[in-house]
Amino acid sequence: MTDWVLRLIDAGGYWGIGLLMVLENVFPPIPSELIMGIGGIRVGQGRMAMEWLLLAGTVGTTIGNYFWYLVGHLLGFERLKPLVERYGRWATLEWRDVQALDRLFGKYGQIVVFVFRFLPAFRTMISLPAGLFRMGHLRFLLWTAGGALIWNIVLAYAGYLLGRNFSEIDRYVGPAATICVVAAVILYLWRLATWKPRGEAKPER
Numbered sequence: 001m002t003d004w005v006l007r008l009i010d011a012g013g014y015w016g017i018g019l020l021m022v023l024e025n026v027f028p029p030i031p032s033e034l035i036m037g038i039g040g041i042r043v044g045q046g047r048m049a050m051e052w053l054l055l056a057g058t059v060g061t062t063i064g065n066y067f068w069y070l071v072g073h074l075l076g077f078e079r080l081k082p083l084v085e086r087y088g089r090w091a092t093l094e095w096r097d098v099q100a101l102d103r104l105f106g107k108y109g110q111i112v113v114f115v116f117r118f119l120p121a122f123r124t125m126i127s128l129p130a131g132l133f134r135m136g137h138l139r140f141l142l143w144t145a146g147g148a149l150i151w152n153i154v155l156a157y158a159g160y161l162l163g164r165n166f167s168e169i170d171r172y173v174g175p176a177a178t179i180c181v182v183a184a185v186i187l188y189l190w191r192l193a194t195w196k197p198r199g200e201a202k203p204e205r
Contacts, residue, residue, distance in 0.1 A: 005030070009038055014052050018060035025064025025124045032061070036152050040159020050160070054152055061148035062141060065127040069140055072131025105133040110143040117147025 008016045017039050024030040036057050042048040105112065109130060116126040130140050 005034055006038060009035070009042065014048070014056040017053060018056040018063075021057050021060025022064040022067075025061055025127075026067055032057075032151075033155055036155035037159035037162075040156040040161075041163060043156065044160045044163055050156060053156055054149065057152040057156070058145055058149045061152065062145045065124060065144050065148075066141065068124060068127035069131040069135075069137075072128040073134065075132060076134075101129060102133045105130065105135055109133070109135040110139055113140060114143045114147045117144065117151055123147075 005020060008020060010016070012019060017035060020030060020035045021032060024032045024035060036053075039048060039053045039057065040050075043050045043053060113126055113130055113135070117123045127140075127144070
């Protein structure tokens with residue numbers, strides 16, 4: 001993967017960085033740590049400017065996340081109920097859980113989106129519920145871009161400071177991502193096996 005990312009960055013420059021960051025958020029197996037880290041190395045070599053690297057990476061990240069936001073926005077909160085009632089067992093969700101998430105995004109949506117930008121795997125997944133629960137377009141874009149910019153600064157400067165040794169991180173990024181995915185699958189299977197619907201709440205007397 002490192003060689004392919006290197007070739008695209010060297011051939012496309014800032015456009016290559018932006019494209020890779022879009023793809024990384026639409027198809028998460030491409031690690032942003034590697035993309036921005038290599039970009040930071042190129043800055044250290046004098047082949048890129050840090051400000052343009054950060055701009056390209058942040059715009060690409062925001063576009064990639066906006067794709068999933070739009071998918072959720074087009075599906076819409078109103079269309080969820082029949083899906084939850086029919087397939088909620090497999091999602092381990094009841095409609096009351098969806099309503100609770102809707103209230104959460106109504107109050108703290110921007111904070112949730114911002115914080116999740118720093119969490120592997122979840123930073124892309126959070127865009128879908130943000131769209132489903134009708135978080136404002138501008139609010140979503142601003143908080144996504146803000147979180148992405150901070151994270152990209154960390155990654156780019158790590159690459160800049162570590163130089164060529166940053167490529168060694170690729171040995172750990174793959175296994176770490178695999179561990180996260182396996183842990184998420186195990187957690188889901190455990191929740192699926194132990195989940196029981198609570199049913200409709202009984203009216204108070």
